Amino acid sequence: MTRPAPRVVETLNAALHRLFEERPSLHLLGEDVLDPYGGAFKVTRGLSTRHPDRVFGTPISEAGITGVAGGLALAGDQAIVEMMFGDFAALAFDQVLNLISKSVTMYGDRVPMPVVVRCPVGGNRGYGPTHSQSLQKHFLGVPNLALYETSPFHDPYAQLAECLDRGPAMLFEDKVLYTRRMFREGVVDEHHGYALLGGPTGWAHVSPVDGTSADVVLVCPGGTAHRALDAARLLRARGLTTHVLVPARLYPPDLEPVLPLLAGARLVAVAEESTEGGTWGAEIAARVHTRIWAELRAPVLLLSSADSVVPTAPHLEAGVLLGAERIAEEIEAAAARSLPPRAPAAPHVAAAGPETVATRAGEPQTFEPEAAGPEAAGPEAAGPESAGPVAGVPVAVPKLNNNDTAYLVLRWLADDGAHIGEGDPLVEVETSKAVEEIAAPAAGYLRVRAAEGTEAGVGELLAELLAEPPAAPSPGTSAPTAPERRVAAPVPAPSEEPGPAARTHVLDRSQQGTAAVVTRAHREVPAAFAAVEVTVDAVLARLRTLSEETGAEVGLPEAVVKAVAAAHPAFPHLFGTLLDERTVRLADTVDIGVTVDAGNGLYIPVLRDCAARSLADISDDLMDFRMKAFRAEFTAGELSGGSLSVSLNTEPGVLLVQPIVMWPQLCMVSVGGPLTRLVLTDGVPAPATVVTLGLAYDHRVVNGRDAVAFLRAVADALNDSEQLVKLIG
Template identity: 60%
Template sequence: MTTVAVGTVAPRVAEHLNRALHTLFRNEERLHLLGEDVSDPYGGAFKITKGLSTGFPDRVLSTPLSEGGILGVAGGLALAGDKAIVEIMFGDFIALGFDQVLNFASKSVSMYGREVPVPLVVRCPVGGNRGYGPTHSQSPQKHFVGIPNLALYELSPYHDAGAVLGSALKQGVPAVFFEDKVLYTRRMYRDGRAGDGYRYEMLGTADSGWAHTFPEGERATADVIVIAPGGMVHRALDAARALRDEHGRSVHLLTPSRLYPLDLEPVLPLLAGAGRIAVVEEGTAGGTWGAEVARLLYERIWSSLTGPVILLNSADSIIPTAPHLESRVLLGRDHIEAAVRTSAGWDVPPQGAAGEQAASGVRLTDEALEGVALTVPKLNNNDTSYLVVEWLVEDGAWVDEDADVVSLETSKAVEDITAPASGYLQRIVPEGEEPGVGALLARLLPQPPGQAAPAPRAAAPDVVPATGIPGPAAVHTLDRAQQGTAAVVAKSHREVPAGFTVIRADVDAALDALGRLEEETGAAFGLPETVIKAVAAGYEEFPLFFGSLVDERTVAVADAPHVGVTVDVGGGLYVPVVRDVAERSLADIADTLMDFRMKALTQDFSAAELNGGAISVSLNPDPGVVLVHPIVLWPQLCMVSMGAVGEEYRAGQDGTPTPVRTVHLGLAYDHRVINGRDAVLFLTRIKARLEQPDELRTLLEDGSDRP
């Protein structure tokens, strides 16, 4: 059983699962793992199998791209007396091996006239919210419910993955273990806490038991119980918090480790005492796991239910790649909150037409009828206007306070703007317009608005200047991301008198130590995370490097070393912020950078993720990049750059040429605050942290979440 030392930071779910697999392979000498690209150095599409092929080379096999073939071979191994785990790269692809699950593995248990154990577990990364599109984002759980001799499990942040997988292999029947991809970068819950204000307890056994999550001090009472499999936990818990904050209701969560066959016995008393019960799942409606749960509840506690079981699913649609469309299709926190609130009758919007008296008998004034203004907020320092991408609420519809109303696009991100008050929405600015900061977007009225035509879009002037210069062969319009980059660069060169210093660091020791640490932990990280950590480590000694100019005489020093990091994967340059770097492990920083790269691909950053950096690091790891001259991102005072790792030869002690891996570190700095000598000292300290054994050891172990 995998354990984590009390007092350390809980591991990421992906790290926890990787450690569980390593433990299983150490304990099970006849266990095999098969899948596409599961061998090192790749370690699977999500790095869950990293290190396994190195540690157990004879029992971990990267296979051809054939789900039917993989499952057939694994089923044969299990039938012959070995044990097998299969990784399906994306759960969508299990459809290609469905015949092997339905007609071979599950039937082999009982079709030979006696019970034959088939210890096979099929791991399936499933679910959306990652921008992977229609064929890499589905949740196919419902298609496997009800197959005889087939057990279904789902990864959760509560349950010990090693205990669940080990138990599944011992049951003697094949199993499918669904892993919602959004969980991989989340942390495990532990020590009975599930975030602020909520606790949890485990009920039942390790392989088929439940996690019961409840507000602190309210374990025995629940207005609503939401049954949520592991991938839905965070969305359901966010909805529970919102319902508690807005309506004072106690909403509990129940999360099983085994989806089918479902053991309700440990939680029946809780369910029988609840006011209402909801089941949430990311798959589409029709023949669902949730319907199976409802059937069992109707059989067991019909007389205790105060209303029908609420079944919540994603929309009956393919899953789009575009984030704003994907969020509308997939079941999310807002959908859960609204459905529970409506079914329970907790929130009824006010009624009545304009000019009628309110329930209190007081006639609404003209000022009140104008409602509450929704204006364009200041989202960043680079833009003075934002594009209205999409209205998320229909014109004239009722809107709750703090509900998402409209999506605005900045030069770097799309940000959802919330309602400052409840009311009926009256749009002022149509989609496609680009209002300035402070402009009126809409009003929230106490009465339904009349039908008003949207403001007309201003036409571009039909004027062509007569310059006498031949027209261009082609015209390229910069997209908003590049326009934002242009604004930042122009502002930097206009306002910051920058100096620049560069230093060379030997990184052989750092790269060797990182390799050893990866083998020990199974986590994936490299030199960029180490440099970010080394930069942040200078916060106490060089506080001015982490500040901003208030006026010509005053520097405001940041409260912590929040480090911006350049990310450019082809969709524009972004500089999202890794917060509180000094308190975080290398693996944690690596997870954050991977999340940033995924968001850069889908252009899904929030404004909050792009603001608040105290210093920035420009990462340029492409082969052949020797030196990079960064800019200073106003209002910051410094940016560090890192080129690619290169190799040079030096004479060894015996005169023989010896290869040494090096990297160039540059520093651009605001010369009004920082002088050249200080810049050299700052870079020299970074160099020392990468080269000197004691400094390097401290850097790598600082914030470590290893058990």
């Protein structure tokens, strides 16, 4: 089995250990960096045990720590300073600005200043206004001071070694990255790979594996890289190919290796988490404009977090910090305004701007007209009076995820015949789990072609946007509609209107989406159910030890997911999809959906390739899912493609849960809460912790005997000591 890539925090720790072995004059200073604590984020774990005379736990004085480091460097030694939080680097600003940076050149000769100030930065952890900032921009432009940022692409050993050799320097480490895995061997995902341009401390260039050239080049520091990759995936679904550039060194930037890529793009954007104004992105934009202004088709787009302190409450924090959805939305809008490639106009043709047409919902395409005259462009281009909505602009069903070929039309957000502005929300559709909103690709009068409650296939017509108000249909006729695939059962009208005292509850969007999915599951899947009880004391004890060893919060949900994945080779048909009455499509990888409910709706995001990943890795994803559920920010891709699902109901006292098979899957496992039982051990009654494992299954494919055997296999993996060692590793 392929060993998973190390986490960023592990590579940082390994880099420090290697540097301490190679550089006998290297020291590290910081608060709470000594073992067994090993720093607030465990980056320095083990260093003080191995090098007790060169690792110093210091008082709480950032200015003092940085000043001592500068003194060590002036005396011929090397020093790394750890700020417990990067926000506190503001307290050391005087030492950075007036001691370690100026000492390089203020004594007549150039003086080596091998000092690195490490700064954990960034939000998305709920740490609040003074522990969540990205302060990189405040250190830009300080003479002799270089700025670096960790990334999932760059080896931190190479970064730290270069920092010390060219020092002084600051290394910014986004806190969210610590538990993320490094990318390696040029692979990002099934659609994207990466290469390093300009050496190990150059640029990571992420591009599609099929070699598609860039419509958009998105430049970002390492802490924003995962959001940039998520935005690239969103933009890919909307018809824009995005390449991502991530530097190892923020300042001074070396743009030479990437200028050809930037010059050939339809749009260049820079995304960073700091607030706008005097940013690293502005520095990049200024240099790009100076170097390749003639080749740019639009000004560089700058994307930052909101002009605000970073709140503690997760939903408020998410509203302030730059996220993948906003990156994708602003890039899509800016790309639609970009100029076509520069080309000399024919002598007899006047210069013409780009035209924009809508090929499908949410995907405007820009092109250069072949001729600018009214004869070529048609009557719509005859003059300014013709500017406005294009007659009959179709709104087709876009491809929202790879799991579905049709979606349920939930609700029209505008009345038939109403005038709609470009970009206005038009309709909500339900995928296999998520509710997606489709916006108007152009302005016009709405003519609805697919009724609420019907299913519409990808590419089918949802509506048209007309230049003139649609005429009412003649008596006895009706407007054409898309082929009806399924109509939801009408809700019977109440026998009487509720009185003034009547209380009602209206389902929100998330509840409506859940209702649509479970209704379909009940209607289409002939489900059966089986359950077994399993003792979990041994696995819980081993998980507590594993949590202490890895720093990850590993619990029973992660163990159940791994145990279910381990049963895949023996029960492949339980992880399949029923294609017809005789055929089951088997899954190549074990992608398991897990239920997550943060009080604002039920979600079933998918954990990918569970058989090949560690418990700690799965724990990281589950924690990420819980935060996304709280913020209601899942993408359709994260909620689709599972081969089997697990319903987690592990609150104490939950005896039994009978889940619903989530079509088109065939099975859903349920996990109850821990219960205490008295069991006989060598004839002596003793307390034991048990949980109930259930399996809801599609009886067309899975028989009761297979269901019970599958549950026994999962239970044995959690209870049998020999199998438990293999499961947890």
